[in-house]
Amino acid sequence: MAGLEHAFSGPDDMLVGRETELAHLATLLDETGPAVMWVQGVAGIGKSTLLGRFMRDAARGGARGLWLNGREVEPTPEGFLTALGEAAQTRLDQPRDLAELVHVQQRAPLVIVVDAAESLRLLDTWLRDCLVPQLPRGARLLLAGRHWPATGWLDGLTGREVRVLSLGPLTMSSALQLLERRGFPGVQAAALARRLHGNPLAIQLAAATLPARPDFRLPEASLQHLMDALTDLYLADISDPLLRRLLEGASVIRRITEPLLQAMFPGISSDDAYARLRTLDLIEALPDGLVLHEVVSEALKRSLLARDPRRHSHYRRRAWQALVAQSTTSGRSELWRYTADLLYLIENPVVREAFFPSNRPELVVEPARSDDAASLHAVLARHEGPEGAHALWRWWQVMPEAFLVVRDAVGRCQGFCCRFDSQQAPPGCLADDPVTAAWGRALRDSPLPDGQRALFIRRWLGHDDGECPGEVQAACWLALKRDYMEMRPALRRAYLVLADPAPYSAVAKTLGFQPLAHTVPVDGLEHTSAVLDFGPRSVDGWLARLAAGELGLQDDTAWLDRQAHELVRRDRRVALTPLEFGVLVYLVDHDGEAVSRTRLLEAVWGSDYQGWSNKVDAVVVGVRRKLGEEASCIETVTGVGYRFLSTGISQSECARP
Template sequence: MRMPRGGDLGPPRGDGVGWWQGVDGAAGEGENNVVDRIVDNEVIGREAELARLRALLAGDGPRVAHLHGVAGIGKTALLKRFVREALAEAACWWLDCRDIEPTPEGCTGALAQAADTDAEGLPALLETLAGRAPLGLIVLDSVEAWRLLDTWLCHRLAPRLPDNLRLVLSGRHHPSVNWAAGEFTQPPLNLPLAPLANADATRLLIRLGLAPARAAAVSGRLHGHPLAIRLAATTLRERPDHRLTDASLQRVMDELTELYLADVDDGQGRRLLEGAAVVRRVTVPLLHALFPDMAAEPAYESLRRLDFTEVLPDGLALHDAVKEPLAHTLRARDPERFLDYRRWAWQALARRAAVTANFELWRYTADMLYLIDNPVVREAFFPSGAQALVVEPARPEHGVMLERIIATHEGESGSRALRRWWRCQPEAFVVVRDEAGACRGFYCRFDPARVAPECLAEDPVTASWQTHLAADPLPEGRRALFIRRWLGEAAGERPGDVQAAAWLDLKRTYMEMRPSLARVYLTVTDLAPYAAVAATLGFRHLPAHGVRLDGRDHATAVLDFGAGSVDGWLARLAAAELGLARPEPLDRDARELVLADGRRQPLTPLEFGVFGYLVDREGEAVSRERLLREVWHSHYTGWSNKVDAVVAGLRRKLGPQAGCIETVTGVGYRYRPDPKPVSSPRG
């Protein structure tokens, strides 16, 4: 298999978590020190931007900087050039946000790993970093992957920076309104990265091997885009008569990508690039799953040497500016093969995720999320635009605005309940405001286990939810989240920008509460606008737990995440979209087994309790004593055949599927369903 040339002309590469101590003039050695592999031609034409970044090194300079621009514009290369210069007087801790879960714990854990410290908690961690060098740089690259964490970065991390630490955020989008409205002693440095000037583009093309006359002729058609320039230099050197399209950047990138692929003169090479364009990152095991007829290690190496490949902390990725047109072309030309690649990738990732330690689980969750087309989920984790509204914890001064919104959209009883929550649980409220500071809406959410029982009982809605929890209790150690209400100033509970911002922020709450989050409750007065989306996400309507307030029905919907918490839920969403979802084995409302052929079997109360307990803990070995305690509510710890008798009855009703209840010798039982097989690609 012959692949296009590459390697030396590719973007700078390196691990996503690393640090470089350069105060003594010597940067760290080894694979983590990607700074040493930067070459000058990757920052041609960026002298003005470099000069502005150097302001961070001054004692009275800005403490936060935002570098932003479109994919492939050269943000990472510029930052690494700046860091290389700064190493003479500063230490740097570099995080690639794409591979780190978007939670405060994910950020602080990765930063502590980069700094090789056991310091716990954000204040202690920042103090440790501040003591390492006279000046320190915390660089967050690809920060658009942390959209869920934007408010925390702005209002928690940045304000706590010691005087000698600087925070540099690099991403695709303009800083959100969070940063314009934040309180900083020095305004953040806002540094948009524009296309290269035509003269600089010509210089770079010549540096990359194109003849001066040819470089001057084509440079104006490349929109000053460094990745397009690199691709043009590679593809046009051997095509002296090719006339490049004078069109939009996307059209030019599509054309250059097709020319590049034309050099792949065998079917295997093209298949390899197509598969790599469908997934978030490429690993050797994933290549083996996608292409069992290829030698995975050489295939991985051929991808690594490509001009538009990025080396991630744990794998490779095609640059998005090339990946997106490749994936789009494949989807349009061969939609079935596009779906097959996603299916095969999901199966391989699901197998890996099942045996992955919790601290590494986010990588596989993010990989599976990337395979989802559902816009509600995809926008939350892979945003296509900048955040337009500020979402932040409510403060006492927001009370007047909250009161006005509540009075506009709620009746007497609903208003009284929300005002009571504002008094007894103010930390449950989150406000949504615009750049000018005006409160556009709010939402209220909390963990009922951390609220006074009398507060829950006084509100008819939460009292109803508590009744449901008592009748269908969560396993020990699992938590629920009550989303009591969201209201926009203009639209109330109806869909709109406020509701979208609230739901996006709720995804952050989901992530922070995992892996203990097991169930979410919410209420709306009009289910219709949300019915389709809610059903897709797995919410169930509970008619028996609706409440009538002020002449309006407040419907209750519930989302059960299952044994895998948020990660398991997201994996199920991906599986369902790809046609790989297993049917739910238990209809909890009807208290029936649902067999693979569609038949149903009624269950006794004890059979329902035992099977439900095992299903909720898929893959976990559960002892007989634990089942006696949790299902029978018995504290008997000796040997008993009660559990065995119930399991025997379940297995009879399961028939050919009886093997899903495994006996764990000396312990008890385990539920392990058989996933639906999908054939692997061949040839």
């Protein structure tokens, strides 16, 4: 994501029939052109290829391009500016710092390109309301994504023109031209053009798989079924069985790295595996790993799950183990990559949709303005009693910045959310509100560790639905995930309150919310409070636990502190020697696998160790002694070595706040 030279543009000969679109993009470079342009189109339609060609042409005319891949950018203001600064090879703390880059450009335009913009939905409001208004004269923002931009982009940017370029299928003549360019004779090209939906990626796959099958008749099917069929052919054409396995494994992970390949395919050289995958034309090389085209990846994943669900699960489990091990030692700047990698492993739609929504937003969530007071008052009067309305109105008067407003397509307030960092709220207001007073008592009974924070989600209410599930609630929850991201790694807990928790019970259980012991009476109605304890590793550790639960694994971070090299029990910490820690971590990272003494010697003592293998046995004895009653989690495998079983660790003995 560090600049234009890393942009994936696809084969140049894949760009056919896009002259009109290129001319439309060229208006960005005009002094009187738009400040923002969105390129919208389905996956595989050629957005990245089009943007790459446009930016190469623009660079020849003197323009400077800063290319960001939305999948690689942490969806927070700090994360976006950091990524943009890396692309520009400078430090950017505020959007206004872009003025210096434009000044260096003199009269040539600066174009900020954000590909895969759908991955930055958590950042949508900030991009629109903070970044764009501060774009200096001469700077342009070009975004490309699957979804049509939210209404606020088209109606709410005063003085900033926004244009949308919808990238549709290739025309029949363009598809025919592209097929002929890829080597298909006229008659065959005409037959294929009618079935490939004008999708450039489908044409690329057809060109890679069908020439060797002159008698194969491509069925008339939906684009997804067509891509599945072509991907199966693509996989079948790979003569190297190891490369086929590697490609299948790559389909379950977000990015391909050598450590992940080593974990998923033990016994195979990760260098060799990485080099083999890099030769494939459907894999993009980025600075921090390889990425398989998402459409092909999804097709391969569906095929693998249908054919061999156990292998599909095995790959995901091994990837999770490696990612958790890497994330526990990563720095703040690297943390999002591992968090996004873990999120990719989670298939539960409740969690995936919370961070990466698949649909276009119909409602916009933004900070409340002073002129929203009447609308907020109307929502409170409609759904709250006098006591509840008074408490929330007091928060509006004291901390208006705590309120987010949900707006419809014409800007009307459809609801709100009130949330704030407990440490930033006036103590008197916390004590006067019966709900936050109860949360304060809970925090006193179970104090936060030093340096950690709690998010109070005081209330969300929709104009029509109140606190009930609906579009307003969904929009508020998505906005709250941005708070989660911005407050991590210090965010430890989130508190919320509901008059009727029943509609949310299943989701709350999935996400890990636990009800507090005592309800809170408000307007004569008992309200239920719930708390989500993210754990010592904040949001990242919470996501690791969610993925672990889905994969049938246990998150070792609850009982093993990899940074401190200590076992974490409810009432104490137990230090491990370097050899004990090394042996235990290696066994944990190979959960369920019989590990030989020789492998442990090579991994922990080093490949040049010449001593006796009974050294391993002595260290295992020490680890078991320190594990105490849970020593049975390390099994002896006769004639081989040892096996770690995560099911042997009791989470009830782990340290809790």
